[in-house]
Amino acid sequence: MGASPADQASIPEGTEQIFVMSQNISDSxxxxxxxxxxxxxxxxxTIAVLxxxxxxxxxxxxxxIPEEVSKTNLLAWFRRQMEMIGLENIKDTLYFPQSSDSVLWEMLPKGTRSLLVEPVLQVPNSGANQMEKIEGFVxxxxxxxxxxxxxxxAWIGALANKFGGAV
Structure with a gap:
């Protein structure tokens, strides 16, 4: 673990560096x-995180990011992509360690070779008669x-678990 910048793959062509976040959430x-x-x-x-x-x-x-999507509409664009793909109901880790260009997932950077999706699950307290609840994904x-x-x-899964009771 711990790739140095020299180890990382070059920046994919046709991509844009972004950092966007929902605003209606707690500061913490x-x-x-x-x-x-x-x-x-x-x-x-990693070259892209959602x-x-x-x-x-x-x-x-x-x-x-398609050229016609403005910076103010980025979050809405990501939501549409997630709905089309069906990511909001993921219960198990998905790992595709070797894939060709992913034309199925328009939002991924061109040249994506590996994809990892970790679910964020809220695990009920022991003794509670409840099922795990899907909170999101990484x-x-x-x-x-x-x-x-x-x-x-394993480390990424532990980090995803940190969000299991957030908000």
Whole structure:
């Protein structure tokens, strides 16, 4: 774990560096989202991060944003992409360590080779007669095949679990 900038794949062509976040959330959650996206980009082979917690979004990194989407409409664009893909109901970790250009997922940077999506689940207190509740997800894209080792995925999963009771 801990890719140095020299190890990371080059910035994909046709992408734009962004950092956007829902505004109607607590300051502490804003800080947690900003920190989490930064540390994921810095310490893994990730070029793009999207975190969704109870419908609130934070996107950071290099994304394939259509020219007609203005900066003020970025969050709405991400929401539409998520709805089309069906990401809001993910219960299990999805890891695609080796894929060709992902034409199915318009929002991913061109040249994405690895994709990891970790669910954010709220686990009920022990003894409670409740099911796990889906709170959101953490999505990471990399321009490298097999970008996330077992150790990376465990660390990313632990980070996703941090958001399991947030907001």
């Amino acid at each position: 959650l804003k800080e947690d989202l900003a920190w989490a996206t930064y540390i994921l980009l810095r310490n893994t082979n 975190i969704s917690i109870r419908g609130e979004l934070c996107a950071r990194g290099y994304w394939n 999505l990471l894209a990399s321009g490298m095949s097999y970008a996330y080792s077992d150790k990376d995925r």
